[in-house]
Amino acid sequence: MFQVQDQSLRPLTTAHLAQTMSLLVLSNQELHDKVIAELASNPALELIDERICPECRRRIHGPGRCPVCSRTAVQDEPIVFLSPRDSYRPTRRNSSDDFPYSQEPAAPEDRTTFVLRQLAADLLPEDRELAVYILSSLDEDGFLADPPAFIAQATRSSMTQVKRVLELISNAEPVGLATEGPRQALVVQLHTFPQDDPRVQVACRMIQEQFSELGRGEYDKIARALNVKSRLVHEATEFIQENLNPYPGRAYWGSGREPGTGDPNVYHRPDVVISSNPIEAEGPLVVEIFSAISGWLRVNPLFDKAVKEADEDQSDELNEHLEKANLFVKCIQQRNNTMRLLMEMLVTKQRQYILEGARHLTPMTRAEIADHIGVHESTVSRAVSNKSVALPDGRIIPLAKFFDRSLSVRDRIKEIVREEREPLTDDAIASQLKRDGIRIARRTVAKYRSIEGILPARLRAKKKLSTAA
DNA sequence: CTATGGCACGGATT
DNA sequence: AATCCGTGCCATAG
Numbered sequence: 065m066f067q068v069q070d071q072s073l074r075p076l077t078t079a080h081l082a083q084t085m086s087l088l089v090l091s092n093q094e095l096h097d098k099v100i101a102e103l104a105s106n107p108a109l110e111l112i113d114e115r116i117c118p119e120c121r122r123r124i125h126g127p128g129r130c131p132v133c134s135r136t137a138v139q140d141e142p143i144v145f146l147s148p149r150d151s152y153r154p155t156r157r158n159s160s161d162d163f164p165y166s167q168e169p170a171a172p173e174d175r176t177t178f179v180l181r182q183l184a185a186d187l188l189p190e191d192r193e194l195a196v197y198i199l200s201s202l203d204e205d206g207f208l209a210d211p212p213a214f215i216a217q218a219t220r221s222s223m224t225q226v227k228r229v230l231e232l233i234s235n236a237e238p239v240g241l242a243t244e245g246p247r248q249a250l251v252v253q254l255h256t257f258p259q260d261d262p263r264v265q266v267a268c269r270m271i272q273e274q275f276s277e278l279g280r281g282e283y284d285k286i287a288r289a290l291n292v293k294s295r296l297v298h299e300a301t302e303f304i305q306e307n308l309n310p311y312p313g314r315a316y317w318g319s320g321r322e323p324g325t326g327d328p329n330v331y332h333r334p335d336v337v338i339s340s341n342p343i344e345a346e347g348p349l350v351v352e353i354f355s356a357i358s359g360w361l362r363v364n365p366l367f368d369k370a371v372k373e374a375d376e377d378q379s380d381e382l383n384e385h386l387e388k389a390n391l392f393v394k395c396i397q398q399r400n401n402t403m404r405l406l407m408e409m410l411v412t413k414q415r416q417y418i419l420e421g422a423r424h425l426t427p428m429t430r431a432e433i434a435d436h437i438g439v440h441e442s443t444v445s446r447a448v449s450n451k452s453v454a455l456p457d458g459r460i461i462p463l464a465k466f467f468d469r470s471l472s473v474r475d476r477i478k479e480i481v482r483e484e485r486e487p488l489t490d491d492a493i494a495s496q497l498k499r500d501g502i503r504i505a506r507r508t509v510a511k512y513r514s515i516e517g518i519l520p521a522r523l524r525a526k527k528k529l530s531t532a533a
Numbered sequence: 534c535t536a537t538g539g540c541a542c543g544g545a546t547t
Numbered sequence: 548a549a550t551c552c553g554t555g556c557c558a559t560a561g
Binding site for chain 1: 552554556560561
């Protein structure tokens, strides 16, 4: 009894650490499940539905207005939701449990307003109601639950009006929303890419003519049916997997899988979303770290009180619950804090990459980051693993990609090949790179080439001028 | 003979 | 301690 009490009274730092670590590796989805499970099994934990006033950061119960400054409370409640200043210099240490909150939620749940906001400029006033109707009637994958004709009838609108609105919606972020199904969504998304890219052309035909074969991975059959090289079919498939998302409304699809193992059914929502500031393009990036739960997780104060009043014989058990809950909440906070620090660092160091693409990835190691934010490198390692992040351009990449030392070089190679007049050998590419100050061995060029799915010089056809730019 | 891909080694990273 | 990455060497295909 006494021992138990001793143990539970003091939240052991080792236990604390251990649990924080185990929570850190989890993706949001996994953490969500974990929290739900914990809530169910531990009566001392409580999830409360509080909002934060954007102005004075007071907590407000339920929807409504802040009693102090009478501003409307934010609707969505990611626990951590922040927009670090770009000038942020990463030497600062933890600022306790003080999380910054922002007031511009763009959570997936709020799809309707999210899309409407984008449409504001293009939407005719008389179409607005129709747009709202369509957006709110979408099924959970973001597809049309009813055919356009039905919508027209239900809203007493004309077909042309419905089509006009649908077109607008499907071209807004997330592109492909409000289409009839995965296939149509893919087609719409494909239109946003340069049409002269051969991969795009083939991908387009694959989706339109050979969709079920594509789903089954029957690449050879597709190649024959379309009368194109199977190599091209593979490249197109890869392109689809990396750039398109068949379920735009639900989540993005993980592009982190290796080519080949990419199961077209792996989709997930990102753990972090980075978007560029719509107001001032040069301003700070907006970073949202999604919370695993909506609302606030805390130790139930009633339970706390109950424990103190409880009989001696029961209090052991109750205390245990209490301490566990306490620990859990602390660990969650710790996790959030670490994620925040990490993302602030990342956004600051890799701004160029985030905004301008693969070539500008600054090489860095996890150890470096760990040093800067003052945690152990294994902590960073855990925090990075299993997470994905959405970039402003909509691409979803694994967080680990920020640490890919060869990414920028591979991108250069891709560019060199894309712009070559006639097939360059690996050696030629290597020396070309050397001119740009990148010193790598010929053998390595070959390796990168294969990673990028670029054929050897011999097999590369002569480039036509049309492929340029 | 030249361009590539395979295997394997050493050093860095995790 | 386990893993990943860049490279050198060598066999092979063209």
